[in-house]
Amino acid sequence: MMEPVFTCSIDDGHPSDMKTAELLGKHGLRGTFFVPIRNCEGDEVLPDEKICELGRHFEIGSHTMDHRYLKKVDIWHAYHQINDGKSRLEDMLGVQVNGFCYPGGRYTARDVELVKACRFTYARTTMNLRFDAGNRPYEMPTTVQLYPHDRAVYVRNFAGSGNWLQRVEGLRLALQHGDWIRRLYAMFDYACRHGKTFHLWGHSKQFDELNAWTELDAFFAHVAARVPFQNRLTNEQLAARSLYASAAPIVKSA
Numbered sequence: 521m522m523e524p525v526f527t528c529s530i531d532d533g534h535p536s537d538m539k540t541a542e543l544l545g546k547h548g549l550r551g552t553f554f555v556p557i558r559n560c561e562g563d564e565v566l567p568d569e570k571i572c573e574l575g576r577h578f579e580i581g582s583h584t585m586d587h588r589y590l591k592k593v594d595i596w597h598a599y600h601q602i603n604d605g606k607s608r609l610e611d612m613l614g615v616q617v618n619g620f621c622y623p624g625g626r627y628t629a630r631d632v633e634l635v636k637a638c639r640f641t642y643a644r645t646t647m648n649l650r651f652d653a654g655n656r657p658y659e660m661p662t663t664v665q666l667y668p669h670d671r672a673v674y675v676r677n678f679a680g681s682g683n684w685l686q687r688v689e690g691l692r693l694a695l696q697h698g699d700w701i702r703r704l705y706a707m708f709d710y711a712c713r714h715g716k717t718f719h720l721w722g723h724s725k726q727f728d729e730l731n732a733w734t735e736l737d738a739f740f741a742h743v744a745a746r747v748p749f750q751n752r753l754t755n756e757q758l759a760a761r762s763l764y765a766s767a768a769p770i771v772k773s774a
């Protein structure tokens with residue numbers, strides 16, 4: 521029986537990320553914070569020293585320079601958003617930043633090529649309902665967003681994002697539960713029963729607005745009781761461990 525894998529990614533670098541980080545740390549879980557340098561939508565972004573503090577315990581990934589939706593800008597602008605966001609973080613942290621996340625989950629094939637050209641090693645999308653890391657390193661999917669979406673949102677996302685075969689079980693579980701916390705547990709428990717990957721993502725600003733901290737604390741305790749330490753990964757570790765990261769042939773044991 522395979523053991524489950526847990527990873528978590530938090531977008532936008534909101535000051536409440538410090539609270540999410542505290543809870544992850546409390547339960548010995550790993551994760552990745554995707555941080556823009558500024559947010560053109562006006563949301564507050566953590567100051568440099570707080571990003572560095574996060575970076576001492578978690579992976580920091582880039583989320584463009586200004587949280588700009590790449591689909592809406594020309595190629596030159598997109599390149600600068602991707603490249604400058606990365607170099608600013610690297611100067612700040614003093615380490616290489618390998619992970620990227622597309623703002624708003626909106627991107628085109630052009631943007632995937634730009635992310636590769638800017639020497640990221642993987643990128644996360646907002647595709648949900650998956651229990652694996654996918655097979656394309658620059659389009660890593662997730663399992664579920666920590667947010668009380670209506671059932672209709674899951675149906676719409678499912679229809680619009682493809683990979684239906686790999687997502688149909690996730691959709692079934694998402695539709696089974698109207699209550700978002702029950703849905704969260706049902707999807708995680710499914711990953712545990714089948715030794716699969718569970719990728720939680722969200723925005724700390726929304727955890728704050730939903731006042732979901734108690735629920736998050738309880739859920740992280742539930743995760744920590746079921747996922748062995750070596751299977752609690754950052755997004756980068758998950759990418760490195762996935763089939764797409766390995767050029768070596770898969771050796772089948774006799």
Ligand SMILES: [Zn+2]
Pocket residue numbers: 531532583587622623624
């Ligand atoms: Zn974002």
